[in-house]
């Protein structure tokens with residue numbers, strides 16, 4: 001009896017780490033955030049409610065922070081190279097408005113955002129973080145591939161259920177830089193597993209707490225690890241992982257067939273394998 005093999009997913013290029021960002025509401029402060037990401041070669045996802053773009057959101061914090069939404073016409077250029085995802089047409093809680101209105105919120109938002117950016121919108125962040133099994137099903141039927149929730153894990157896990165995608169941390173997590181250090185420079189034995197660092201928040205919070213240094217420091221630190229980390233949007237990671245999970249194995253797992261249209265990578269203790277679309281590789285013992 002041979003020893004059981006330990007195949008692990010690798011990200012494109014055979015990398016074991018990926019980093020992504022998810023920022024909500026399409027606020028004016030996204031301009032500054034996008035410039036920080038771009039300067040550092042990082043990629044993120046921006047969750048927009050198309051019917052409230054250009055509007056001043058009533059300030060829920062009672063403070064002076066401006067949470068005006070970006071003018072719709074500014075979105076395509078600002079978010080070029082990043083992902084635009086849905087956040088509900090009017091940012092209504094999907095669990096509070098009845099299924100008909102919830103369906104409209106997610107389908108009409110998807111259509112308008114696609115018209116706005118001239119592309120596909122397949123990601124989502126639950127407005128106010130509210131979700132249910134019905135909401136998850138509706139998103140699936142409406143053509144969304146994943147949806148982000150609010151609670152974070154403090155880990156670098158890749159989700160089993162992409163319709164309940166938890167981030168690693170919110171940027172106000174007091175342990176943020178420790179987590180980042182653990183991720184990029186921690187125990188190398190852990191690096192055998194594919195790991196994802198997923199950071200989320202709202203860009204207006206940097207004004208609210210006067211802490212733009214948090215994201216400046218995080219982004220410039222992460223950028224040092226460009227050679228060993230896949231900097232990707234949420235949908236790129238989701239598409240990649242879902243494709244990886246479609247790999248077909250022979251009975252003894254010595255042959256692996258890639259039925260998808262994406263080049264996939266995996267590793268065992270000995271080697272890293274690249275499997276082209278339509279290719280079957282034989283794993284060396």
Ligand SMILES: [Zn+2]
Pocket residue numbers: 024025087091127128
């Ligand atoms: Zn929101």
